[in-house]
Amino acid sequence: MSIVNIFEEREGHIAKKGEQSMPLACNNDSLAGAVSQRACVYSGARVVLNPITDALHLVHGPIGCASYTWDIRGSTSTGPDLYRNSFSTDMKELDVVFGGEKKLAACLQELAARYHPPAIFVYSTCIVGIIGDDLKSVCSKASDELGIPILPVASEGFRGNKNEGYKAACNALAGLIGSSEYVPKGPSINILGEYNVADDLSYVKPFFEEMGLEVIATLTGDARVAEIQRAHTAQLNLVQCSGSMTYLAKKMEEKFGIPYRRVSFFGLSDMSNALRTAAEFFGYPQMRELAEEIILRESKRVMPAIQACRARVAGRKAAIYMGGAAKAVSLVQAFRELGMEVVIIGTQTGSRDDYKNIACIVKDGTVIIDDANPLELKELLIRQKADLLVAGVKERFLAYKMKIAFCDFNHDRTVNFEGYEGMKNFASEVCITINSPVWQLPVKRTSCVGNRIQLNCLTAVNSDDIQEPCHS
Amino acid sequence: MISKSLATVNPCSMCMPMGSVLVFRGIEDCMPLFHGPQGCSTYMRLYLAHHFREPVDIASTALSEKGAVYGGAENLKQGLKNVIKGYHPKVIGIATTCLAETIGDDVPQIVREFQMQEPSARGVSIISVSTPSYAASHEVGYRVALKGLVQNMARKTKPNGRINILVGTIVSPADVRFLRQLLDDWGLRYILMPDISETLDAPLGRDLSAIPRGGTPVDDIRDSANSTATLTIGGSVQEPGAGDYLEREFGVKHIALPLPISLDFTDSLAASLEEHSGLAMPEIYEQERGRLLDTMVDAHKLMADVKTAVYGDTEMVLGITRFMSEIGMRPQIVATGAVNPAFAESAAKIAPGCKVMIGADFTQIAEEVSSRDIEMMVGPFTGRGIAKREKVPLLRVGLPNHDRYGASHQLLLGYEGSMHLLDCMANVLLDSKDIERLERAQ
Numbered sequence: 004m005s006i007v008n009i010f011e012e013r014e015g016h017i018a019k020k021g022e023q024s025m026p027l028a029c030n031n032d033s034l035a036g037a038v039s040q041r042a043c044v045y046s047g048a049r050v051v052l053n054p055i056t057d058a059l060h061l062v063h064g065p066i067g068c069a070s071y072t073w074d075i076r077g078s079t080s081t082g083p084d085l086y087r088n089s090f091s092t093d094m095k096e097l098d099v100v101f102g103g104e105k106k107l108a109a110c111l112q113e114l115a116a117r118y119h120p121p122a123i124f125v126y127s128t129c130i131v132g133i134i135g136d137d138l139k140s141v142c143s144k145a146s147d148e149l150g151i152p153i154l155p156v157a158s159e160g161f162r163g164n165k166n167e168g169y170k171a172a173c174n175a176l177a178g179l180i181g182s183s184e185y186v187p188k189g190p191s192i193n194i195l196g197e198y199n200v201a202d203d204l205s206y207v208k209p210f211f212e213e214m215g216l217e218v219i220a221t222l223t224g225d226a227r228v229a230e231i232q233r234a235h236t237a238q239l240n241l242v243q244c245s246g247s248m249t250y251l252a253k254k255m256e257e258k259f260g261i262p263y264r265r266v267s268f269f270g271l272s273d274m275s276n277a278l279r280t281a282a283e284f285f286g287y288p289q290m291r292e293l294a295e296e297i298i299l300r301e302s303k304r305v306m307p308a309i310q311a312c313r314a315r316v317a318g319r320k321a322a323i324y325m326g327g328a329a330k331a332v333s334l335v336q337a338f339r340e341l342g343m344e345v346v347i348i349g350t351q352t353g354s355r356d357d358y359k360n361i362a363c364i365v366k367d368g369t370v371i372i373d374d375a376n377p378l379e380l381k382e383l384l385i386r387q388k389a390d391l392l393v394a395g396v397k398e399r400f401l402a403y404k405m406k407i408a409f410c411d412f413n414h415d416r417t418v419n420f421e422g423y424e425g426m427k428n429f430a431s432e433v434c435i436t437i438n439s440p441v442w443q444l445p446v447k448r449t450s451c452v453g454n455r456i457q458l459n460c461l462t463a464v465n466s467d468d469i470q471e472p473c474h475s
Numbered sequence: 476m477i478s479k480s481l482a483t484v485n486p487c488s489m490c491m492p493m494g495s496v497l498v499f500r501g502i503e504d505c506m507p508l509f510h511g512p513q514g515c516s517t518y519m520r521l522y523l524a525h526h527f528r529e530p531v532d533i534a535s536t537a538l539s540e541k542g543a544v545y546g547g548a549e550n551l552k553q554g555l556k557n558v559i560k561g562y563h564p565k566v567i568g569i570a571t572t573c574l575a576e577t578i579g580d581d582v583p584q585i586v587r588e589f590q591m592q593e594p595s596a597r598g599v600s601i602i603s604v605s606t607p608s609y610a611a612s613h614e615v616g617y618r619v620a621l622k623g624l625v626q627n628m629a630r631k632t633k634p635n636g637r638i639n640i641l642v643g644t645i646v647s648p649a650d651v652r653f654l655r656q657l658l659d660d661w662g663l664r665y666i667l668m669p670d671i672s673e674t675l676d677a678p679l680g681r682d683l684s685a686i687p688r689g690g691t692p693v694d695d696i697r698d699s700a701n702s703t704a705t706l707t708i709g710g711s712v713q714e715p716g717a718g719d720y721l722e723r724e725f726g727v728k729h730i731a732l733p734l735p736i737s738l739d740f741t742d743s744l745a746a747s748l749e750e751h752s753g754l755a756m757p758e759i760y761e762q763e764r765g766r767l768l769d770t771m772v773d774a775h776k777l778m779a780d781v782k783t784a785v786y787g788d789t790e791m792v793l794g795i796t797r798f799m800s801e802i803g804m805r806p807q808i809v810a811t812g813a814v815n816p817a818f819a820e821s822a823a824k825i826a827p828g829c830k831v832m833i834g835a836d837f838t839q840i841a842e843e844v845s846s847r848d849i850e851m852m853v854g855p856f857t858g859r860g861i862a863k864r865e866k867v868p869l870l871r872v873g874l875p876n877h878d879r880y881g882a883s884h885q886l887l888l889g890y891e892g893s894m895h896l897l898d899c900m901a902n903v904l905l906d907s908k909d910i911e912r913l914e915r916a917q
Contacts, residue, residue, distance in 0.1 A: 009561050033513050033537040035550045036557025043514025065573055065608035066483060067490025071518035073857070087860070093483035094609050099577060110482040129512055129574040130609065133543060161512040161543050161574055377532050378561050378685060397520055400530040404683050446680030 006370055007382040010037050016374055017383075021367030027358040029373040030166065038376040040324070040397055041351045043160035045128055046072070047168020050414060051247050052124050052156065052175065053086055054078035054198050054223040055231070059120035061090040063107050063138065064128025068160075069093075076414040077200045081225055085120060094130060104136050111145040111153060121228040122152040124175060132159030152228075154178050165326065165352050166246065173251035176222065176231065180255065185233035190285045191217040193237040193261075195252055196244030196329070197268070197421075199224025200414055206422030207268045210278055210301075214293045216285075222248065235259040239284050241266045241277065246327035246352060267329065268421040269429075270337035271302055271309070301423035309340070312430035316437050317342030322389040324349045324375060324398055328357030330412065334393060335364050341430055346387040349375045377401055391437055406446075408436035485837035487786060487857065488812025489875075491606035492570040493519050494616025496533055497645050498624065499568030501669020503690035506564040508534040510551050510582060510603075511572025525877040527648075527675045529687070534558045536575075543578055548585045552593070555586070559595045562685045565693050568620065569603040576607035600693065602627045612813045614788055617645060618716040621669065625717045628693070629700035631725050638751055639702045639727065640667040641718055643710035644734065644790040645874050648676035649886040654708065657889060660757045661748060666695040666702060676883040700725040704751055708744065709734040709790040712817035735888050736794025736896065737801055738767060744889075763890040770894050771802055774901045781904065784808035784844050786835070786854040787873045789818040791887070795853055795872070797825050798893055804900075808843045810835045837861060851904055868907035870899055 006019050015028030033039035045062075049072050053060055062069040069091030080086070092110050094103050111123065127138050138155040146153040154175040158168050192211065197204060204224050211218055220226060220234035235255065240263035242252045252263035264284065266277035275298040282294040321343050325331040328350045335345050345365055349372035350357065361371055370383055377398075384392065384407055392402040395413030402409040410432050412420065420429045492509055496519060499507040509516045516535035523531040536554035538547045551569075558567055571582060582603045590596045604623035606616045621641065640658065642651060651672040658665045673689025699705075699721060707718040710731035718729035735741040741764075745756045781804045785792050789811045796806045809822040810832035822831045830843055841861045844852065852862050852869045856876045862869035876882040886892040 010557055032539045033535070034553075034557060035536045036508065036534050036554035037537075037561065038516070038532050038534050039513055039537065040517065041513050042517040043512050046514050046518070061482065065490060066486050066488060066612075067493070067515070067518075067573075067608040069483070070486045070489045071522050073485065089485050091483045091486060092481075093486070096607075096609055099573075099609050106481060114482055114484075129543075129572075130577055133574065133577045160514045161538050162540050164513070376561075377530065381683065396524050397517070397530075400524055400528060401683075404530060404677070404679065406679070 006386065007379050009378050009382070010034055013037065013379070017370065017372045017379065020362055020365055020369045020371060025358065025362045025371075026355050027353075027371060027373045029353055029355060029358060030164075033164070033374055038378070039351075039374055040376065041164050041374060044162045044164070044168040044171065045126060045158040045160045047165030047247070048126060048156045048158035048172040048175075049168070050076060050198070051169055051172035052223060055124075055226045055228065056080040056086045057083040057121055057227050059085055059090060059114055059118055059123045060126070061092065061110065061114065061123055062126045062128065063092045063103060063136070064094055064126075064130050066091055066093045068128045076198065077416055078198050078224055078414070079200075079202050083227070085118060090114060099130060099134055102134055102136055103131065104141050107136065107138075108141050108145060111141075111149070115145075115149045115151065120151065122154065122179065124154050124156055126156045126158050128158070129160040132162065152179055152182065169247040170250050173248065173254065176251055177254050177258075179228065179231045181232070181235040181259065183229065183232040185219070185236045187217050187219060187236055187238075189215060189217055190287075190290075191219050191237045192239045192241055192281060193219050193234050194221045195240050195242045195263070196248035197221055197224045198244070198414065201417050201419045203268070203419050203421035203425065206419055206424045207274075210297050210422070211281060213297060214278065214282060214290050216281060222251070235261070237261060239264065239281065241281060243267055243329065244327055245329045246354075246357075265329075267333040269330065269333040269425065271305075271340055271423065271426050273333050273336055274422055274426070275302070305423045305427040308427045309430045312434035313341050315434050316430075318344070319390040319437055320344050320346045320388055322347035322384055322387065322392045324372075324380065324392065324394040325412065326351045326395070328353040328361065332357075332361060332364065334412070335361075337426065337429065340426070341433065343391075343433075345369055346389055347372065347383050349373065381405065391433060406442055408433075408439070408442070410436055483836045485857070485860065486812060487810065487835055487837055487840065488612040488614075489522075490608035490613060491611055491616030491619070492572055492608070493522070494613035494618070494645070495568065495570035495604055495606050495620035496523065496531070497671065498617055498620035498669045499566075499570075500531070500674050501642070501671040501690050502566055502568070502624065502696065503692045504565035504686055505568055505690060506532070506534060506558050506562045506566070506686055507568045507570065508536065508554055508558055509570055509572055510536045510547060510554070510575040510580065511538055512574055513537045515572045522875060523675075526875045526882050528880075528883065529675055529677060531675075532562075532685075534562075538574055543574060546578060547575055547580045551580070551582065551585050552589045555589050555601065556593060556595065559599055564599060564686060566600045566602065568624075569601065570606045570616070570620065571603070572606070573608045576605065600628060614644065614713075614813050614815075618643070618713055621717045622720055624668070624696055625699055625720055628696045629721060629725065630697050631700045632698070633701060634703070635698050635701040637664045637666050637698070637702045639699050639705035639718070639721065640665050641705060641707040641710070641716075642667070642669060643707040643713060643716065643718075643731070644788055646709065646734070646791075646888065647885045648672045648883045650888045650892065653886055653888050653892065657760070660759065661752060661754060663748070663752055666699050667691060668696060668699070700727065702727050704728040704730065706744075706747055706751075707731045711793065712789055712815060712821050733797070734790045734794040736791070736893055737798035738764070738771070738890070738893065739801065740794050740797055741888075741890050741893065760890065763894070767890040767894045767897075770897050774897055775803055777901055777904065778897075779803045780805050782807045782848055782850045784810070784840065784847075784849045784852045784854075784867075786810040786840055786852070786858060789813050789815050791873050792854070793818065793821055793825060794887070795896065796822060796829075798896065800826055802897065807847045807849060808832065808840065810840050810843075812836065841865070851900065851907075853900065868903045870903045872896075
């Protein structure tokens, strides 16, 4: 018997550590009618590729898919902003009937001439998969004619969940990597699975540079096409968002012999470990020393502020619901740094290994959930007595309606959470939301009068609104 | 010179299922269900949550590759079953997506089968509407869903002496609250639908029910066939919808009105209500009208000849344009993403000489803005890129508004709403100018 039992088909996807068997059922189609928080293949591809700032991202499909993903991420740019536009072939009924290849080809010509992008990504949507437009040949032909890489992204929405979209995006990226030559100036790395949400990179990348490392490319936060094209010249790939980018890291290892290491830039210990991981890989004693210097200096700098927050949140209970597992795992450690207990942890697209790992790091009594829906989340938040939910916008208003503190750790957050500074910001936001006076306000006003005049005969008076008279 | 391109760059419209949600969410105990892949419902939930700052649950039949190949009947039935199980709705509003439409699922037939086979479906009204994204915009999706509701549910019984008030286009919860208040104050007996005033702007503190409380009661929709008349508020340039259906099928007289934004259009609504009820407009609204006029006189010099660009949903744009003309402003660009020729005709009449755009995207609007010396833009937040680039102040109105607070509380309708709109426009204009010099606005 599962801890919440709204839909029996979902039983294997929810477990309490110490009570139910692990690992969780995962990575299958969402249950029809259950209001999954997941998106689609296209969404996965779009969030991975969209942060490439100077590329033109063309959605081949009806207008909706482009409308809802226009400027969807909080990924920022230090330069070009072409990626913040929304390009669509805006397929209409006739395109669906007669095929959209001609329109796509014409759009590519026109957009290339108008915007002069160094590369174009063409995303396929559900409809394209059904009517069978041959994206590959249209793109390759246009690429020859226009002399720029035009990369088809096989992201038909219905072909799976976000994970499939990550793969489709990685495959498109693989088509770019290695297409230009470059000689790094010294020891060099790529940073994979880092999307520069709320300027995160500017709080992380300088440390690696301080250690004497050249960052060839970041994939894909604040990336330029030209950087990605020479990413194969780096000596090491650091992979942060493992769910989206491990696939590419493995491809690069196979093809170019670049090893990869998993890291996280979130939380003090994870950030420090990331610097150490890079230093150890290169093995230069001086680089190790530099890393330790940075770690000491930065930890010291942010510690007083974090400690002040810790004093006001320690012992409170946190719930985590993330898109991917890497961030969820990192959060467990971060909450440990804040003295908080994790009572629920879930992801949209975690794998078997991810859930095994999660089960290892959380305490008994923690509920682990795969592909949750609002009804289950609501039930769990009550049962597990969570004081705080860390999730994305869809979950934000559920938490608020339940009078539970909330912290947005998704791609439209606007506050930097990575690096040392980021942990300080995170601690501060957690502290602010948990300790806000709004939670203490009386939801029900004490009324001294029992009867209420009914203003309109058609407006039914809700019995909830009538208070018992008080006897003062 | 950039002209209309084949590709759409920065869309000024959304897709049909989006419109359907705003109707279904305005029905009591109604759960929207998209027949299609998981992404559609998640994207639109996200989009609406950003705008209304409310939880918005939209179920999905989560069609996958298997469904796409073999048809989505099984998913649809399972989806319906689970929605009933999890949400206990009285109504399920099914909207199709591109995928479901293109694979050719016969949704009404699958629903009929489901209703015969499934005991838990007893007592649940299941409405399906056809809303493929490639066919038209969210405005059409809204109209089609509203029509679908009455088509499926309205039943002739005995005259009820009430008036149907159809909210014919997307407005804010505050606007719907205003309409209810107006009708209550007028002493009218009415059926208002859809009613998102509570469902998409819920008070905090009550127990959180699976489906937000409020909305038009199911019995009211059924009873709409028996009303004395139908007023569609915000139906001036729309194709035939729910009101026309009720007139044709049940002989309920239908009057389509513009949205009551501006003195003129609010007067039209007042005249219609007076004619229908035989009662004069309540005194408090006469006073509101006077206050609106007073505000218009106060601000007339500041607003004189201000060149504006108005864009967004058709009815809202027309109302705002009318209001601008009344004050002496000069709407230069009147644009919508919808492909709606009736809008073009109406806009040209309201603001002669303006550039009217239908089926527009923001690249085209941007081009017009930069060539016309525009001093203020009024429309959804999606125009912010142009506003920033062209250094034109933007007043955010309508859906979507993802980057400012108060979308749910923004009142545009009636004399009062028009007055708020004027206050906001005047202040946005002042904020954009040299504040010190204009410290005392004339």
